[in-house]
Amino acid sequence: MKQIFNYAVAFVVxxxxxxxxGEQYEVVVIGGGVSGTTAGIRAARLGAKTLIVEQGPWLxxxxxxxxxxxxxxxxxxxxxxxxxxxxxxxxHYGGAQALKTGWVSNLLFEPxxxxxxxxxxxxxxxxxxVAFESEVTQIERTETGWRLCIHTPTGKQQVxxxxxxxxxxxxxxxxxxxxxxxxxxxxxxxxxxxxxxxxANGIIQDLTMVMILKDYGKDMTIERPAEYDSALFAxxxxxxxxxxxxxxxxxxxxxxxxxxxxxxxxxxxINWPIEGNDYYVNMIEMSPAEREEAIAKAKQHTLCFLYxxxxxxxxxxxxxxxxxxxxxxxxxxxxxxxxSRRTVGEIRFQLNHITTPYDYTLYRTxxxxxDYPVDQHHTRYTGWEALPNLYFHSIPSYGxxxxxxxxxxxxxxxxxxxxxxxxxxxNGSTRLQPVVLQIGEAAGIVAALAVKQGVEPREVxxxxxxxxxxxxxxxxxxxxxxxxxxxxxxxxQRIGVTGIIEGVGMTVGWENQSWFRANEPxxxxxxxxxxxxxxxxxxxxxxKRHVTIQDIVQYGSVTAKQWTAWGLENFDPTRDAxxxxxxVVIDHVLNPFAKAVTLNGTFI
Numbered sequence: 001m002k003q004i005f006n007y008a009v010a011f012v013v014x015x016x017x018x019x020x021x022g023e024q025y026e027v028v029v030i031g032g033g034v035s036g037t038t039a040g041i042r043a044a045r046l047g048a049k050t051l052i053v054e055q056g057p058w059l060x061x062x063x064x065x066x067x068x069x070x071x072x073x074x075x076x077x078x079x080x081x082x083x084x085x086x087x088x089x090x091x092h093y094g095g096a097q098a099l100k101t102g103w104v105s106n107l108l109f110e111p112x113x114x115x116x117x118x119x120x121x122x123x124x125x126x127x128x129x130v131a132f133e134s135e136v137t138q139i140e141r142t143e144t145g146w147r148l149c150i151h152t153p154t155g156k157q158q159v160x161x162x163x164x165x166x167x168x169x170x171x172x173x174x175x176x177x178x179x180x181x182x183x184x185x186x187x188x189x190x191x192x193x194x195x196x197x198x199x200a201n202g203i204i205q206d207l208t209m210v211m212i213l214k215d216y217g218k219d220m221t222i223e224r225p226a227e228y229d230s231a232l233f234a235x236x237x238x239x240x241x242x243x244x245x246x247x248x249x250x251x252x253x254x255x256x257x258x259x260x261x262x263x264x265x266x267x268x269x270i271n272w273p274i275e276g277n278d279y280y281v282n283m284i285e286m287s288p289a290e291r292e293e294a295i296a297k298a299k300q301h302t303l304c305f306l307y308x309x310x311x312x313x314x315x316x317x318x319x320x321x322x323x324x325x326x327x328x329x330x331x332x333x334x335x336x337x338x339x340s341r342r343t344v345g346e347i348r349f350q351l352n353h354i355t356t357p358y359d360y361t362l363y364r365t366x367x368x369x370x371d372y373p374v375d376q377h378h379t380r381y382t383g384w385e386a387l388p389n390l391y392f393h394s395i396p397s398y399g400x401x402x403x404x405x406x407x408x409x410x411x412x413x414x415x416x417x418x419x420x421x422x423x424x425x426x427n428g429s430t431r432l433q434p435v436v437l438q439i440g441e442a443a444g445i446v447a448a449l450a451v452k453q454g455v456e457p458r459e460v461x462x463x464x465x466x467x468x469x470x471x472x473x474x475x476x477x478x479x480x481x482x483x484x485x486x487x488x489x490x491x492x493q494r495i496g497v498t499g500i501i502e503g504v505g506m507t508v509g510w511e512n513q514s515w516f517r518a519n520e521p522x523x524x525x526x527x528x529x530x531x532x533x534x535x536x537x538x539x540x541x542x543x544k545r546h547v548t549i550q551d552i553v554q555y556g557s558v559t560a561k562q563w564t565a566w567g568l569e570n571f572d573p574t575r576d577a578x579x580x581x582x583x584v585v586i587d588h589v590l591n592p593f594a595k596a597v598t599l600n601g602t603f604i
Contacts, residue, residue, distance in 0.1 A: 025051045025129075026451040027444070028148060028161035030136050033061025034433055035416035035440025036167025037118050038081045042444030043165075044128035046468070048451050050444075051159060052122070052130045052167075053150055056333045057326055059118040059130065060111075061169065061417075063433055065333035067210035067325070068271055069114055070105035070261050073372035074434035077397075079484035080368075080474030081441050082434050088117045093264050102262035102269070110263055111212065111332070112324050131157075139164075139177065145412055163447040163457060164413050167440065169334065170284050171341035171419030179407040179415070181341040183284055185387075185424045193351040193425050195374075195388050203387065205338035205428075206278035206377040209298040209331060211306060213268040213318045220319035221310045225303050232301075233308040236275045241312060246379055250274050254313055267321055270305070271336065273377050277302040280380040284341055299331055337418065338377060338431055345421025346458055346599045347403025354398040354426065358502055361601030365462045366399025366497055367445075367469055368438030369478035371512045374428035390428055396505025397478035397514045399497070400430065402465055403599035405443050406458045414457050416443040442469065463593045466497065479503055481518035481580070487567050488580060491587035492516050498592040500530040501579055518580035521546040527582060534592065534603070546576040556589050 027043045029036045032054030040052040052059070062068045078086060089109050090096050099107045122130050131152055138149040145162040166173035175181060184202035188194060235245035237257040245251045252274070261269030270277060279298045283291045310316045320330035327333060347362060351374070357363040376390040404420040407413055415421070416439050418431045429435070445468045450457045466476055473484045476497045482489045495501050496516055505514045524543035532540040550573035552558050563571045566584055577585075586592065596604040 022158040022160070025049050025159055025161045027051070027163050027165065027447045028053065028146065028159060029165040029167050029444075030173050031061075031167030031169065031417065032056075032059040032130065032132075033065075033167055033169060033417055034063055034436045035443065036061070036165065037122065038437050038440035039165050039167060039414075039416055039444035039447065040128055040130070041121055041125055042081065042441045042472070043448040044125040044444075046445065046448035046452070047127060048448040050125075050128045051161070052128070053134050053136055054130060054132050055135055057132050058115040058333060059122060060114050061334075062336050062436075064111045064115040064118065066336040067111045067212055067269060067332040068208075068336045068433070069111045069263065070102060070108045070269055070271070071434060072105060072375075072432045073370060074432075075106050076480055077369050077371060077434070077475055077478050080438060080469065080472050082437050083473060083484065084121070085117065085437070088121070089113070092117070098264060101264050102260055103256075104260045108261065108263050108269070110265065110267060110324065136173075139173070141412075162412065162451050165443050165447055166413065166415045166419060167417050167443075168419070169337045169340065169417060171343060171415065171417070174343050174407060174410075174413065174415050174419055175341055177410050177413060179410050179413070180344040181419070182344070182424075183282070183341055191350050191423050191425075193423060195351070195390070195393060196423075196425055197388055202282065203378070203381060204282050204284070206280045206380045207298060207338060208271050208278050208336045208377075209295070209302040210269060210271045210336055211277070211302055211331065212263070212321045212324045213270060213306075214266060214321040215317050216319055217317055219316045221316045222303065222307055222319070224311070225300060225307055227300055228304045228307055230308060230312055233275055233305055233312075236272060236305070236308070237313070239313060246275060254315075258315070267324070268318065270302075270309075272305075273379070275379070277305045278377050278380045280378075280382075295335055298335055299329070302331070339424075339427060340418040342424070342427060343407050343415045343419050343421050345404050345415065346406045346408060347401050347421060349401055349404050349420075349422040349426050349430070351395070351423060351425045353401075354395050354429075357396075357398065357505070358499070361499075361597075362401040362403075363399050363477065364497055364499060364597050364601035365401040365403060365599060366476045367402045367442040367465055368400045368435065369397060369475040370400065370429050370432065370435040371397035371478055371514075372429045372432045372435070373512060374425055376428045390425070392510075393428075394507040395429065395512055396507070397512045398429075398505070399475075399477045400435065400439065400442075401599075401601070402442065402446070402462050405439065405446060406599070411456050414443045414447055416440050438474065441472070441474065445469065458599070462597050462599065467593065470494075477503065478514045479516040479518075480513055481516045488584055491584045492518065492580060494587055494592050495583035498534055498595070500534050500586060500592060501527065501583055502530065516579060516583075519578050521576040522579045522582055523547070524551070531586070534590075534595065547582060549573045549575060549577050549581075552577055552582070552585055556585055558585055558589070562588070
């Protein structure tokens, strides 16, 4: 992204903007990556006239333009636009099983197919315009919002917006508009995260220039790159030249490496973290020219790995697919950035908020969910051995709080993608594709509601955003008990996110899970404690016995007719009520979202 507007030369910029053509929008999303795309679509669905400005020819960012078309996590949390994407992919390939082609993921697809799906989703929205191969060159704050000058393939265009969404890969818009941010790892003494480093540093995760290969059935060995050094890749897999692997416990066979990211139609995604094409460079604060040079070096590193695969491993019929990316070099349109600026928002989401959510109140403000471990890539950084070992550090699944999208001090701006307000450790999980997709969806909802209500994004009510997430079939908290299509899903989510009935998080094997324990009984002590915390006028009855349906009749004045009307079964006053049945009843009787919460999750 080129240099954006500098307030010190405002009078010059104003003249430049006047020279542009003009059009009015309510929401402008800068960056058509994963979150930018879903933000634009969701804002348009809520009636906001929306523009997405994307530098390249594709929507979808890391899932498409960067070639990382193997999704991580949220496999059992199918809801909202994440569910829509999966539905479209399954329809294209012929079912869910057709997407389970590689072992790194249960959902793999060709990047070009993902790009077509995102474009089709965008084209269905009458209120949405997408400016491809376009770039915002100036931004000016006005009394009513923003004025932008955009360079498009057909020339300059001036547009106005009431709300901006930063959907860039590295948080460039937020930085240019004066939002404070952090880069690298915080000290454990600052965040209270016991696995963080002792001292803060500016080290970010490795990026990757992915490649998509296919088998041409003949020798396709490239010319030996000038920078090639087989030692850089010797232990990418178990082979004759591997003697001192960096990670001996992850030394897998050549076959395992090549099937890791196998895509439909026989293609192979190479996004190999074990002495493969990960590459360390911190380009966040670089100029555009410096970034281009860094990307060129990352591409050369990946081509060296391709030569290693062809020459050292004998897989010489594999070469870059010629029917994936619309680029002359057949490489992706952009690198896969795992880490960005992390803006300072109204809320900073930290690891302790995930591991012990009920010690805090942020869970009450959740607008999306994640279930992936903390996973950071650092082995291409010189000195990586001294960094914390953050390879799949287990955490419970979690809800992402709304306040991470809302930067402090700068009005009219929402931050999405990987630049949200989280700690470095939490970014190791929130950076994953399904979470970023939901972050964008929530950002679009906040933007559209801010426009509709005539308020700043940070003034939009949390409950209003949560209602829209649920209306779109999305998750607030990652309870696995019910799918989003279940008629009682909304009640479970509302009672869970208000804390009236708490869930439980756990790690099972490789999975990070949370459960409402829908079919289990609940004690009077637990239920009335939750109700009392919600409304102090409701007494906390410290009885350990289970709540029965007779208790619900007595204390909730619920009749058999209501029980049936609410979709509940087996109205037997003598039996114990389940946690889900209690949730459904409380949802109808109490209307829990009637009580607002702050961005910190405290009840108003």
